[in-house]
Amino acid sequence: MKRLLITSILMAAAAGVSAQKTTAEGIAEYRRMIADGNPAELFEAKGEELWKQKRGPKNASLEQCDLGQGPGKVKGAFVQLPRFFADTGKVQDLESRLLTCMQTLQGFDAAAIAKTPFGRDEQKNIESLVAYISGESRGMRFSLPQGHSEEKTMYEVGKRAFFYRGGPYDFSCASCHGEDGKRIRLQDLPNLTGNPGDGVGFAAWPAYRVGNGQLWGMQRRLNDCFRQQRFPYPGYASEVTIALGVYMGVNAKGAESIAPGLKR
Amino acid sequence: MNKKLAIQAAALAAIVSLAGCAAVSPAPDYDAMLQSVLKASFRDQGIAKVDRLKQDASNQACSEAQGKDLTDATAKAIEAENLKTVKMPSGGKFIGDWKAGEKLAQDGGGMTWSDKSTANSENGGNCYNCHQLSQAEISYGTIGPSLYNYGKIRGVTDPASAAAKPIVDYTWGKLYNAKAYNACSAMPRFGHAGMLNEKQLQDLMALLLDPKSPVNQ
Numbered sequence: 001m002k003r004l005l006i007t008s009i010l011m012a013a014a015a016g017v018s019a020q021k022t023t024a025e026g027i028a029e030y031r032r033m034i035a036d037g038n039p040a041e042l043f044e045a046k047g048e049e050l051w052k053q054k055r056g057p058k059n060a061s062l063e064q065c066d067l068g069q070g071p072g073k074v075k076g077a078f079v080q081l082p083r084f085f086a087d088t089g090k091v092q093d094l095e096s097r098l099l100t101c102m103q104t105l106q107g108f109d110a111a112a113i114a115k116t117p118f119g120r121d122e123q124k125n126i127e128s129l130v131a132y133i134s135g136e137s138r139g140m141r142f143s144l145p146q147g148h149s150e151e152k153t154m155y156e157v158g159k160r161a162f163f164y165r166g167g168p169y170d171f172s173c174a175s176c177h178g179e180d181g182k183r184i185r186l187q188d189l190p191n192l193t194g195n196p197g198d199g200v201g202f203a204a205w206p207a208y209r210v211g212n213g214q215l216w217g218m219q220r221r222l223n224d225c226f227r228q229q230r231f232p233y234p235g236y237a238s239e240v241t242i243a244l245g246v247y248m249g250v251n252a253k254g255a256e257s258i259a260p261g262l263k264r
Numbered sequence: 265m266n267k268k269l270a271i272q273a274a275a276l277a278a279i280v281s282l283a284g285c286a287a288v289s290p291a292p293d294y295d296a297m298l299q300s301v302l303k304a305s306f307r308d309q310g311i312a313k314v315d316r317l318k319q320d321a322s323n324q325a326c327s328e329a330q331g332k333d334l335t336d337a338t339a340k341a342i343e344a345e346n347l348k349t350v351k352m353p354s355g356g357k358f359i360g361d362w363k364a365g366e367k368l369a370q371d372g373g374g375m376t377w378s379d380k381s382t383a384n385s386e387n388g389g390n391c392y393n394c395h396q397l398s399q400a401e402i403s404y405g406t407i408g409p410s411l412y413n414y415g416k417i418r419g420v421t422d423p424a425s426a427a428a429k430p431i432v433d434y435t436w437g438k439l440y441n442a443k444a445y446n447a448c449s450a451m452p453r454f455g456h457a458g459m460l461n462e463k464q465l466q467d468l469m470a471l472l473l474d475p476k477s478p479v480n481q
Contacts (some may be wrong), residue, residue, distance in 0.1 A: 065460055156294040157301055163330045164298065165323040166377045167316040168382075168459055169390075169452035170443075176407065178331050184393045184405045185372075193331065230375045233309035240305035 006189065024188040039210035040131050040260035043215045047132025050125055056106030065101035067094070067133065078137035079257050082245045084148040091154045093245045095219045096129055098239035114236040118220050130206045130217040134259035142203060142255050144249045151246065158247030161240050162192070167230040173244070175229075177201075187264075192248050199258035202248040207261035218245060295328070312377035322346060325405035326448035339447040349456045350437045355464060358432050359423045360466030362477035365389075368460075368467055369397055375459065384461040389468055390452070397471065398478035407450055415473040416480040423473045435472055439465050 032125070051062045051074070067077035082093040088100055099110040102122070113122045146152055165172040176184060177192040188199035197203075206217045216224075222241045226234050234241050306314050319327065322342045325334060334342070371388025373379065379386055391397060394407040397414075401447070414435075418429045437444055440455030454460040471477050 125318045153292065153294070153297065156292070157297050159330065160294055160298040160327070161301070163327050164302070164317075164319075166319055167312075168457050170323055170457075171450075171452075173325065174331055175450045182405070182407050184407065185403045187405075189407075227312075227376045227378065230312065230316070232306040232312045232314045233377055234305050235307060238305035239301045245302060 038208060038260070038262050039213075040135075040206075040215060040262065043128045043131035043208065044135045044260065045132075047086050047128035047135075049132070050129055052130060056102065056108045056142075058107035059103065060105050060107075062098075062129075064104060064105060065098070067097055074133055074136045076137055076140055077140045078134045078259065079140045080144055082154070082242050082249060083145050084150045089150075091148075091150050091242055091246060093218065093237070093242050094133060095126060095217055096134060096242060097130055098126055098133075099237060118223070119214060127206075127215040127217060131208075131215050132259065132261040134206050137257050138259065139256060141254050142249055142252045144253070146248065154243045154246040155250050158243035158245070161243050162247055169230050171229045171231075173225065173229070193251060195252050195255050198256035199261065200255070202245075202252040203255040203257045204259065204261040204263070206259050207263040209263050211264055216263075276410070287296075297438075309377040311375070311379060311382050312333050322443050322447065329448065332395075334447055335411035343444055346441045346453070346456070347437070349453075350440045350444055351455065352433075353462050357466060358436055359474060360463060360468075360470045362467070362470035362474045365467035365471030366398065366444075366478065368464055369471055370401070384459070384464060387459050387464075389454070389460065389464070391468070399481065400478060411472060411479060414442065414479055415475065415477070420473050420480075421475055423469075428473070432469070432473060435469060436465070439468055 005207035027170070050253040051065075054061050064071045066072075066085070066087075067074060068080055069075075069077045078094060081097070082091050084091050085097065085100075089096050090096075092100065102113065103110040108122060113126070113202055116123045144151070146155065162173040163178075165175075172178075173192065176182065176189050180191045182189045182191075193200050203219075205221050206215060207221075208215050214220075219236055219241060222244060223234060223236075226232075303314075306317060308314055321346070325338055325342060333339075368389040369391035372390045372393045373392075374387030375382065391411075392401060392404045394405040396404040396406075396410040396412050399412060415423070415431075417440050418431045420431055422428060423432055432443075438451075439460075441453040442451035443451040443453055452459060455465055473481055474480070
């Protein structure tokens with residue numbers, strides 16, 4: 001019902017704008033209309049509950065999870081991810097880090113969650129968790145650490161992944177996101193080789209998607225990018241997705257995070 | 265990441281600092297690291313198999329350029345290689361039905377892991393995703409140049425005429441293999457990659473060059 005209502009509000013908003021307006025302008029108008037009620041807030045609230053709730057085989061909460069700012073510190077963590085974690089010896093994004101915490105603290109099987117299709121079981125819970133955790137950094141500016149050699153390596157690998165052409169259409173990330181002011185149909189495309197601005201591109205996700213009523217984290221966003229790029233399937237929390245996260249996140253330095261955002 | 269490599273590098277760095285000399289450590293091979301990351305990260309899904317990650321020389325050179333221009337010599341060599349792949353249509357028939365072409369231009373589908381088959385019939389031309397074509401369609405992308413009035417601007421009044429021949433040949437070649445004219449073009453190589461068949465290319469040709477096509481109104 002709610003989804004239907006939101007969809008019809010968006011349609012009304014879209015119908016109200018003249019044909020010359022781009023999708024971005026239509027969305028911006030819609031954003032103003034529901035400024036006090038982004039449905040992502042429902043996911044945030046559920047995420048906070050999940051964070052504090054004792055769950056899993058070990059019947060423990062995630063409150064001692066270290067997202068990079070020390071155990072249990074959520075505020076400000078999101079705008080510094082992905083980053084290197086000494087305990088795993090890896091650069092991790094928010095979602096791969098959550099898998100680590102769900103396994104070590106709660107006793108869940110991280111590999112099994114990584115294999116679960118989006119929107120189901122524990123993947124569904126991760127949607128709410130990323131909404132909550134990103135929301136705790138709302139209004140803060142991206143500043144990913146690059147001090148560790150693994151962080152620098154992941155940036156360099158991510159940059160090369162971004163420009164890597166392949167598949168039947170020869171597409172790379174850069175085919176669509178390498179220049180300013182481009183569109184596919186009416187959809188504006190952020191230039192992700194630099195900082196595209198506050199709340200744009202990397203700084204807009206996770207986001208609630210009006211079109212399907214789903215909350216998408218960066219993993220799901222990248223997964224659908226690769227689908228449209230006509231690439232094979234990237235594993236959840238796989239190295240290529242994290243390397244791209246480092247590349248985009250470092251490039252977005254100084255951009256204000258509006259996550260969880262609102263998308264068409 | 266490549267853990268063994270990282271450990272070796274760390275050990276090397278320790279030895280160097282122990283010896284107290286300012287030796288230059290070799291630059292990390294990020295391209296090799298990318299290959300192992302890609303291999304570890306992707307899997308087959310439906311029609312989208314991991315062999316899609318294999319690059320030919322064109323894609324490799326354009327990837328490594330990271331958005332910068334290639335040297336003239338490299339660009340020319342890539343274009344020459346791609347030009348060799350262009351197959352002219354059988355029986356010299358270049359122009360099909362612009363109405364079928366418009367339908368194909370509107371269709372942005374095909375070749376994703378959620379598509380059922382790699383058959384040409386499943387693939388759209390994806391044209392409006394990146395180009396303006398007819399004036400009636402306002403939902404067009406801007407990654408490629410506007411193709412509105414494509415034939416008209418180039419003075420094509422009869423695509424079958426001798427005068428139109430060079431433009432007709434070029435346009436066929438461009439649709440067949442865009443990299444024959446611009447080494448790192450963002451445009452797919454529809455004919456060369458086997459994405460669209462001869463009939464589909466003929467219909468797109470008509471959309472661009474038939475004086476009756478909405479593109480030329």
